[in-house]
Amino acid sequence: MNAASNLNIAESDLIKGCLDGDRRMQQELYNRLSARMYAVCLRYASNTEEAEDILQEGFIKVFRKLDSYRGDGSFEGWARRVFVNTAIEHFRRKKYLQPVTEKEENTIEGKYVSVLDDLGEKDIMDLISQLSPGYRTVFNMYVVEGYSHKEIGDMLGISEGTSKSQLSRAKVILQDLVKKHLDAERNAK
Known part of the structure; x- marks a missing residue:
């Protein structure tokens, strides 16, 4: 998560490269987002291992759903929403909540x-x-x-x-x- 990011690559080129399956661009996207998205995952996780699982699952979803990003709003905001939803799905599978009368x-x-x-x-x-x-x-x-x-x-x-x-x-x-x-x-x- 601490790898340096190449900020010379434009975000649009980065997204296009990821959509084309370019592994270097996928690594660059990971480098740019991983620290901030890990912080999001940590807020929802019970421990670091769970946060890492959510992070991994979130990146899989980002790469699979990247073609659904339409450029409305910031890309980081879009990705953040994917990670929050992934954390929530993870949470729901754990069934931590009890109904209240x-x-x-x-x-x-x-x-x-x-x-x-x-x-x-x-x-x-x-x-x-x-x-x-x-x-x-x-x-x-x-x-x-x-x-x-x-x-x-x-x-x-x-x-x-x-x-x-x-x-x-x-x-x-x-x-x-x-x-x-x-x-x-x-x-x-």
Whole structure:
């Protein structure tokens, strides 16, 4: 994933070369995207091995579906969507989520108070990675990717209410994790 990229190759030439089956262009595309797409995969995965599996599966899909890229919007944005969808499919196969009854949904309190301003990006990503796979996936889809609860429900095969409750619970857990992290930092000083 750390191979240097040749930025002298135009994106359109790179895509055409990949479509023509040019292995050098495929390697170049991998070099350009792998680090950023691996970061996307890590947000959804339980561990590095799972992220690497999602990354590999995502690149297979990118190469197979490359002819469907029409040039509307950025290529990286298109590829990112492929990787997010691959991660979501991977997640759905694992069946991490449990349905929530309407009564349970109505009792969930959104007590999340943002204290994330005091944390660095790495700290935040580390805390998010501590969430269970179900909470982490819904949190990433809603907060990071910008999906609605209806879209999340449709994509994961869960109800909109389950998506909302998973997000609410993720925020409560994150709040506790953030407080513990900040307390540990204060005590270390």
